[in-house]
Amino acid sequence: MAVLTEESHLTKLLKKAEAAAMAKNKGVETVGELLEFVPRKYLRPNELTDLSRLHVGENVLIVAEVAQATTRPMRNRRGKMLTVVLADDAGNQLDVTFFNAYVHERKLMPGVRGFFIGQIGTYGRRLQLTHPDYELIGTESADAEVEYYRTHWVPVYSTTGKLNAFRMRKLVHHALDTVDRVREPLPEDVRLKRSLLGRAEALELVHRPPLGQSPDAGLRRLKYDEAFVLQTILAQRRKASETVMGTPRRPRPGGLLTAFDARLPFELTAGQRAVGEVLEAELARERPMHRLLQGEVGSGKTVVALRAMLAAIDAGGQAALLAPTEVLAAQHYRSITAMLGDLAMGGMLGGSDIGTKVALLTGSQSAGARRAALLAAASGEAGIVVGTHALIQKHVQFADLALVVVDEQHRFGVEQRDALREKGARPPHVLVMTATPIPRTVAMTVFGDMETSTLRELPQGRVPIATHVVDADRAAWVERTWQRVAEEVAQGHQAYVVCPRIGDPDPGSILSADTSEEDAASWEPVDWSPEDDGSPSPPEKELTGVYAMWHELVARPELEGVRIAVLHGRLDPETKEATMQAFGAGEVDLLVATTVIEVGVDVPNASVMVVVDADRFGISQLHQLRGRVGRGSVPGLCLLMTRDPGDRAVERLQAVASTTDGFQLARADLLARREGDVLGARQSGRGNSIRHLRLTRAEDEQIIAEAREDAFALVDEDPDLREHPALAAAVAVRLDEDQAAWLERG
Secondary structure, three states: OOOOOOOOEHHHOOOHHHHHHHHHHHOOOEHHHHHOOOOOEEEOOOOOOOHHHOOOOOEEEEEEEEEEEEEEEOOOOOOEEEEEEEEOOOOOEEEEEEOOOOOHHHHOOOOOEEEEEEEOEEEOOEEEEEOOEEEEEOOOOOOHHHHHOOOEOEEEOOOEOOEOHHHHHHHHHHHHHHOOOOOOOOOHHHHHHOOOOOHHHHHHHHHOOEOOOOOHHHHHHHHHHHHHHHHHHHHHHHHHHHHOOOOOOOOOOOOHHHHHHHHOOOOOOHHHHHHHHHHHHHHOOOOOOEEEEEEOOOOOHHHHHHHHHHHHHHOOOEEEEEOOOHHHHHHHHHHHHHHHHHHHEOOOOOOOOOOOEEEEEOOOOOHHHHHHHHHHHHHOOEEEEEEOHHHHOOOOOOOOEEEEEEEOHHHOOHHHHHHHHOOOOOOOEEEEEEOOOOHHHHHHHHHOOOEEEEEOOOOOOOOOEEEEEEEOOOHHHHHHHHHHHHHHHHOOOEEEEEOOEOOOOOOOOOOOOOOOHHHOOOOOOOOOOOOOOOOOOOOOOOOOEHHHHHHHHHOOHHHOOOOEEEEOOOOOHHHHHHHHHHHHOOOOOEEEEOHHHOOOOOOOOEEEEEEOOHHHOOHHHHHHHHOOOOOOOOOEEEEEEEOOOOHHHHHHHHHHHHOOOHHHHHHHHHHHOOOOOOOOOOOOOOOOOOOOOOOOOHHHHHHHHHHHHHHHHHHHHOOOOOOOHHHHHHHHHHOOHHHHHHHHHO
């Protein structure tokens, strides 16, 4: 028989189809990953489940007692049907039905207790389980497994397909009993310093905890392992970047930056000045800058980034600004050229003698415009090149790329940022920006993948945005919503209406459910987390499209005479540009759009936003969206319209309405999502490199801080982990080929 190791594939224990399901749905492919697949909760074997807390559609493992068991002949076929009534200590009941009573009727006798697994359904007005899997406790037919549970907690695992909770438990226990050797990646001195269990002991405690003990000490060890391995990787990245030499970029006096500062129509905030000084100092170093700039919506990050780009140009280099959508790229291009004025007209009639050029490069440009932008970048004529993913393509070249600015960095993976970095003859400086720190950003901030600067102060004159939740099932509330929009327009202001999908331009056709990638709402229900209560997600409902909303609004009497336009990612670039120009010029009163307007769009006259089907958006995305209003001296108003959203969505919407603090909202977002993959491009969901840690818990943040201290100290002494082969192996498991190559490249 082949030796079972942590590296062994799950096909050593499961059929190929079952192993494939575990890999796809749970991210578990090896025996080692199976051992790290911890229970989502524990049950006391002799403690009955509160049956009053069950919900239709919920997948459950319950402990209950058989109160009644009756059989009756089947009506339309041979055989007998068994109906069992389960009860808890309070007398709450749950029906269990077997359409074949054979075997079950001899086991499920009144008075016996057991574990039952299945999905809650209904028959008539009563909840029921149909053909559940079960194991009995304390009967003559109980096997050694049941005897074992007289002294141990019952672990409940997240299930998939035919691998129910009983099979999952037996599978994990079998792996524990047969694996040849449990890896020990943590150096002994670190383990003793932090008073941690050995890994083998920790796994045993997590999967088979005795009734008198808590699994917490075992879970703490697994959390520390996870934090330590990730921190080791980040420490190696930091170490690798420190060995790479770039080009110091010291701006010449009396250049673009000096001229720009002299003509600024407003005074920089203290935070903007402080961050600017940090960036200028880091640009002047030989070691390339790698800094995260996070700030509240409207805190003035773009001005800070532009000043850094001008400093890079004054030092003889170029700057590239990478934006996630064409709308945002075009907005950046317009705002930068507007702020620079004649400084952006280098070599042109009316341009400044010290001016440069700003080029725009996107995937849907005309061939002529694209060739001109490529030539301007390659020749060095364009000091600033603004673009989308098109900037990353291999044929895009720069004369001397000095600084890469990545806006809304959560939309890009580490690999995409690295691809742009490689455009420089020597590694360029990198500044990544984000407004609301969404889960992946918070994860990176806590884990310390890069240096971080924060802008919390809003420019003078900005007023708070009021946010309210509107129940779309109340006709009076909906009517008042559109009246408020009409009132704002009547006062000379403008409005946004945001929809979660595009829909079909023809109101008589069936609306398409498709959206473009850049328009997709960011929120998705969590697959599983340790706090997951197992309640089902709200049923899918038809979402409002841009075109359907446009037809509704133009027909509303209170909006008569209001100039309404649509904007979404599938429009051709010329139409999108013309629409945004018209809205910015005040020629459009109300813009019905998808989330293409989520970031970067700056129209100070816009005072009100209505988000339709707001429950379909994430906390951070809603915060970003409402940041499009209240950008001038006029108070902003954001109305979150929702219909029958479900309890979790209500919590998200109320969180957004209760505060405008983006950093507080980022933490709330973590409760609704997972932290995201720290190293790669994944944002949330399966395949997460953070399995055990929860970054909203103070105790977990303490574990991360301790692991960071230990890992950075170890990597400082042993950068290649040659003295720590077990840790090196654990790091290799966490890294994919691209991420490992990054470490080798630095």
